[in-house]
Amino acid sequence: xxxxxxxxxxxxxxxxxxxxxxxxxxxxxxxxxxxxxxxxxxxxxxxxxxxxxxxxxxxxxxxxxxxxxxxxxxxxxxxxxxxxxxxxxxxxxxxxxxxxxxxxxxxxxxxxxxxxxxxxxxxxxxxxxxxxxxxxxxxxxxxxxxxxxxxxxxxxxxxxxxxxxxxxxxxxxxxxxxxxxxxxxxxxxxxxxxxxxxxxxxxxxxxxxxxxxxxxxxxxxxxxxxxxxxxxxx
Amino acid sequence: xxxxxxxxxxxxxxxxxxxxxxxxxxxxxxxxxxxxxxxxxxxxxxxxxxxxxxxxxxxxxxxxxxxxxxxxxxxxxxxxxxxxxxxxxxxxxxxxxxxxxxxxxxxxxxxxxxxxxxxxxxxxxxxxxxxxxxxxxxxxxxxxxxxxxxxxxxxxxxxxxxxxxxxxxxxxxxxxxxxxxxxxxxxxxxxxxxxxxxxxxxxxxxxxxxxxxxxxxxxxxxxxxxxxxxxxxxxxxxxxxxxxxxxxxxxxxxxxxxxxxxxxxxxxxxxxxxxxxxxxxxxxxxxxxxxxxxxxxxxxxxxxxxxxxxxxxxxxxxxxxxxxxxxxxxxxxxxxxxxxxxxxxxxxxxxxxxxxxxxxxxxxxxxxxxxxxxxxxxxxxxxxxxxxxxxxxxxxxxxxxxxxxxxxxxxxxxxxxxxxxxxxxxxxxxxxxxxxxxxxxxxxxxxxxxxxxxxxxxxxxxxxxxxxxxxxxxxxxxxxxxxxxxxxxxxxxxxxxxxxxxxxxxxxxxxxxxxxxxxxxxxxxxxxxxxxxxxxxxxxxxxxxxxxxxxxxxxxxxxxxxxxxxxxxxxxxxxxxxxxxxxxxxxxxxxx
Numbered sequence: 001x002x003x004x005x006x007x008x009x010x011x012x013x014x015x016x017x018x019x020x021x022x023x024x025x026x027x028x029x030x031x032x033x034x035x036x037x038x039x040x041x042x043x044x045x046x047x048x049x050x051x052x053x054x055x056x057x058x059x060x061x062x063x064x065x066x067x068x069x070x071x072x073x074x075x076x077x078x079x080x081x082x083x084x085x086x087x088x089x090x091x092x093x094x095x096x097x098x099x100x101x102x103x104x105x106x107x108x109x110x111x112x113x114x115x116x117x118x119x120x121x122x123x124x125x126x127x128x129x130x131x132x133x134x135x136x137x138x139x140x141x142x143x144x145x146x147x148x149x150x151x152x153x154x155x156x157x158x159x160x161x162x163x164x165x166x167x168x169x170x171x172x173x174x175x176x177x178x179x180x181x182x183x184x185x186x187x188x189x190x191x192x193x194x195x196x197x198x199x200x201x202x203x204x205x206x207x208x209x210x211x212x213x214x215x216x217x218x219x220x221x222x223x224x225x226x227x228x229x230x231x232x233x234x
Numbered sequence: 235x236x237x238x239x240x241x242x243x244x245x246x247x248x249x250x251x252x253x254x255x256x257x258x259x260x261x262x263x264x265x266x267x268x269x270x271x272x273x274x275x276x277x278x279x280x281x282x283x284x285x286x287x288x289x290x291x292x293x294x295x296x297x298x299x300x301x302x303x304x305x306x307x308x309x310x311x312x313x314x315x316x317x318x319x320x321x322x323x324x325x326x327x328x329x330x331x332x333x334x335x336x337x338x339x340x341x342x343x344x345x346x347x348x349x350x351x352x353x354x355x356x357x358x359x360x361x362x363x364x365x366x367x368x369x370x371x372x373x374x375x376x377x378x379x380x381x382x383x384x385x386x387x388x389x390x391x392x393x394x395x396x397x398x399x400x401x402x403x404x405x406x407x408x409x410x411x412x413x414x415x416x417x418x419x420x421x422x423x424x425x426x427x428x429x430x431x432x433x434x435x436x437x438x439x440x441x442x443x444x445x446x447x448x449x450x451x452x453x454x455x456x457x458x459x460x461x462x463x464x465x466x467x468x469x470x471x472x473x474x475x476x477x478x479x480x481x482x483x484x485x486x487x488x489x490x491x492x493x494x495x496x497x498x499x500x501x502x503x504x505x506x507x508x509x510x511x512x513x514x515x516x517x518x519x520x521x522x523x524x525x526x527x528x529x530x531x532x533x534x535x536x537x538x539x540x541x542x543x544x545x546x547x548x549x550x551x552x553x554x555x556x557x558x559x560x561x562x563x564x565x566x567x568x569x570x571x572x573x574x575x576x577x578x579x580x581x582x583x584x585x586x587x588x589x590x591x592x593x594x595x596x597x598x599x600x601x602x603x604x605x606x607x608x609x610x611x612x613x614x615x616x617x618x619x620x621x622x623x624x625x626x627x628x629x630x631x632x633x634x635x636x637x638x639x640x641x642x643x644x645x646x647x648x649x650x651x652x653x654x655x656x657x658x659x660x661x662x663x664x665x666x667x668x669x670x671x672x673x674x675x676x677x678x679x680x681x682x683x684x685x686x687x688x689x690x691x692x693x694x695x696x697x698x699x700x701x702x703x704x705x706x707x708x709x710x711x712x713x714x715x716x717x718x719x720x721x722x723x724x725x726x727x728x729x730x731x732x733x734x735x736x737x738x739x740x741x742x743x744x745x746x747x748x749x750x751x752x753x754x755x756x757x758x759x760x761x762x763x764x765x766x767x768x769x770x771x772x773x774x775x776x777x778x779x780x781x782x783x784x785x786x787x788x789x790x791x792x793x794x795x796x797x798x799x800x801x802x803x804x805x806x807x808x809x810x811x812x813x814x815x816x817x818x819x820x821x822x823x824x825x826x
Binding site: 001004005008011012015019022023024025026027028029031032033034044046048049051052055056058059062063066067069070073074077079150151153154157158161165 | 548817
C-alpha cells in the first residue's frame, strides 16, 4: 500500500499548503464585516470546470495508485512471472506523446487566436489517441496469440486490467475531445473553445504521465526502485 | 468590532463570485423528475435512501427473529440468514448513510448554506442521482435472481464470496452486488466533485472558509475523503468481478472446493482485505464527519450559544479526515499480519481519539450554561453525543490488538460498530430531518410524535446494544445463524437474545411512525415560517420558504459574520443572521 499512501501524503501536503493560505487560523468571531477587509478565504479566479477536473484527476490518480499498490504487493510473491513486453508498446507510447504534444500546441494556438491550427491540432490529437488505442488492442492480441491469456497468471491479469482501465480513461477523454473539436469547427472565436482545449490538454498530459508510470511498472524497471523503497522501509 | 455600513438605501455590493446562469426547466418532468436543481435532487436522494433504509430495517428484524427465536421461522435457514446480514450491512453503510449524508444533506445544504444558487455542475449532479438509483435497483434485483443475493457478509471477503458454499457465490448475487457498488461509486464521484467544487468556488461574497457552518465543513471534508476512498472499493470490486466472471486469480489462492482442486492459484485474499478496509475505515468517518458538523450546528442553534472553539472544531475535522486513511489495518488484527504492523495501527487508531475527544468536549462546553431548548432536534443531538461517546469507548477496547483478538468476531464488535456507526449517525439524521424539514416543506413535523420517536429510538437502541456487549464478552460469536451446542454460552444468553429481539421489533415499528409523520406533516403540519428555530445560517434567510429554484431571488446574499452569533451581548435579538450587516443594539457598546 506504499504507493497509495505516498500519493495521499502528496495530496494531504497540497491540501495543507492550500489551507495555510486560507487563513485557517482566523478568529471569525472577531471579524465582523464583509470579507474584502480580511485577506484570503475567497474563491480562486480559476473556472469551476478546471478545479473540477483537478479534483477528478486526484480521484483517477488514487485509482491508479491503488492498482499500483495491489500490483506491487502481488509482485512480491514467489510465483510471479512477468509478461514479456511486446515491442509495439514503444510506438504506442510515441503516439500518446504525440497526442499530448498536439494538444499542447492547440493550447498555444488558442492563445494566439489561430483557429486553423487549433482545429488541425485537435484532429491530430484525436487521430494519435485513436492510434494509441488501436495499438494497445494489437498488443493485447499479440500477447494472447503467444499464449499469455488473461487467466494464465496474475501478472497477465494485471497487465490486461491496468492497460484496459487506462484505455477506458482515454476513451472517456476522447468524448470530451470530440465535443471540443466539434465546437472548434462551428465557431471562429477562440474564446469559445479555450477552456475545453485547456482541460483536454491537462487531461491528456495526466494520462501520459500515468502511462509512463505504468510502463515503468509493467516493464519491471520500477522493480529496483520498489526494492530500494522496501529496503528503506524495513 | 468593525461596523460595516450598508450603502445608501441598502444597496448591496456586487457578488465576488459571478452569478451563475441557471438551467431553466420547461416541463414537469425536467422540474421534478430529471431535475438539475440540487434541492430536488436532495429530496430524491433522501427519499430513495430512506426507502432502502426501510428494506434494511426489515432485514434486521428477520435476523433478530432468528436469533431471538431460533427454529421458529422455518423460512430463515442459514443461507437466508447470511443473505440478510450481507444486504443489511451493505445497504445501511453505503446506500443509506453515505447517500443520505452526502447525496441528501450535501445537496440540500451546501448551496443554501454557502449562499449559492445551485451546485456548479448541475447536470453531473442529476446524473449522480440517477446512477445511484440504478445502483439501488441493481442491488434490489439480486433478491429476485436465482440463488438470491450474496451472503458473503458485507465485507465480501474472498475467496468464500465467490465460491459454491456461499449463497450467491456461484449465482448472480455477488455479480449484482459488485456491479451495483461500481455504479454507485461512479455516481458518487459525479456528486462528490460537485460538493467539493461548489464549496471551493461558489461561496457568496463574504463567506470565507472560516465563516462556513460546521455542517458544510463536515460534508466538504467527508466528500473529499469519499472521493479518495471509494476508488479502493472500486479496485477491489473490479478485480473480484474479474475473478468471478472471467476466471482470473487476483484474490483466489490455490484452493480445493468440494474435494476438487479449482483451476485457480496465486491470488492473495489478503490483498482484498487491504483494499476493502482502505475504503472501509475512511467510510466510518465519511459518515461521522457530516454527523459531527450537523450536530455542532444543532447544538449551537438550540442551546442559543456560539459553538465553543470553532477553529478547533474545523481543525479536528481536517485532522480526523487525514488520520482516518492510516488506520485501516485495525480491522485486520486477526488476519495474521506482522505484530509490529498491529502496534503501528493501534497507535494511529488511538491518536484519532484525540481530535474526536476535542470535538466532544467542545459540544459539552457549548451546552454549558446555554439556554437549552429541549425540542426534538436537540434531543436527537444530545442523544448522539452520549451514544457516540459510548460507542467510541468500546472502540478504544477494540483498537488494542491484545484486547481485540479475543473479542474479534463476537457480538461485542457488532454492538460497538452499531453504537458508533449505526445508532449515532442515524440519530443525527433524524435530528437533522426534524431540524430542516420546515425549510424543505414549509411545515413543522409533529412534535408529540417526534418526542415519542426519539425516546423509543434512543432508549430502545440502548436496550438492544448494551446487552449485546455483554453477550460478546461471554463469547457469543457474531455471524452465527444459531448457537448450537456451545458449552461456554449459558442458556440465559438465549433469554437475553429474545429480549433484544422484542425491543428491536418495537424500535423498528416506531420508525414507521416517523415515516408517517413525514408524510402527514406535509399537509397537516403547523406552518413554519422562514426561520422557525431563529437560526443564523444562510439557509434560514431565504426570501421564500421552501426556497424556489435559484434559492435567493434577485440578489445573492452577502455574508458579514460567522455562523454562530447567538446571544451576542447587547444585541436586541438572541441571534444575528450571517447576512445581517451590523448588530442592532439596545444600548451602544464601545468597539473593541
